Amino acid sequence: MSTSPTPSEREKKDKEDRAREAEEQAKLPYKWTQTIQDLDITVPVPSNLRGKDIVVDMKKMYLKAGVKGQEPVIDGPLPHEIHPSESTWTLETVTAGKEISLHLDKTNKQQWWASVTTNSPYFLDTSKITPENSKLGDLDGxxxxxxxxxxxxxxxxxxxxxxxxxxxxxxxxxxxKMQHPEMDFSNAKMG
Structure with a gap:
């Protein structure tokens, strides 16, 4: 017979899970965050690179990103569809050098992603995601x-x-009932 964990046990496990997830995410060669509508990925690259040195291929169910002539940093099937025409990438200068910044526009705006690609070594526990607060006015009609x-x-x-x-x-x-007063509805049940 299993007993449900106490609030303090659950809090301890959640804290351990968050620490494990942060550790696993730190091992990835890129960082990623998401909202319910989109996904943002940053890939650090050497500061001497220019846009022509970068390879990015975004398809509805596939993503490849990296430096020309090298093994791609991201290369695999996406877990869910994106809008390639609404997704973008840029090469940006940051404090530590440069990074490829990818913005993926999710097709399904009601779905959290557990990973960037299905062949990723790291999967997020999406059941722990707390949706961001949004106002009804922010939503389409x-x-x-x-x-x-x-x-x-x-x-x-x-x-x-x-x-x-x-x-x-x-x-x-x-x-x-009003259209058929001759009928008896006393035993009618809604189903």
Whole structure:
């Protein structure tokens, strides 16, 4: 019989997991961060390089990046699709030299990535990601409507009231009852 961990045990394990993830990420030859909408990767390169010395190939499900004539730093299938036409790369001068800066635009704006490529030696535990705070006004119309409906339905459930879908079904039933007064609905159940 397994028992669930106490809050202090869970906190200790989460702290150990974060430390392990930071250690594994430090071993990668690049750094990466993500938001729910995009992924940013930086690859350190020697400061004497110019844009023509860099090789970057971004496809819907594939990424390759590195220095011409050398083994690529990143070369493999992506775990999820990107919009290649909306994704960019630049060669930037930074304090420690130069770096290739890649910006990948995710196709699915509702999905966290566990790694940059599926052949990466490092995978992030996406269940521990805390979504960034965003305002409803930041969302496009369709997404905003969907989020507002989900929030409304959640509040309704918490109060023991019907969700918007259930309200729609009940309204349809009432309309049907009015159109058919000859029918007995006393034993009708919503399913």
């Amino acid at each position: 369709e997404t905003r409507g969907m989020v507002e409906k989900m929030m409304y339905d959640q509040r309704q459930k918490e109060m023991g009231k019907p969700t918007s879908d259930e309200e729609g079904k009940m309204a349809m039933l009432e309309k049907f």
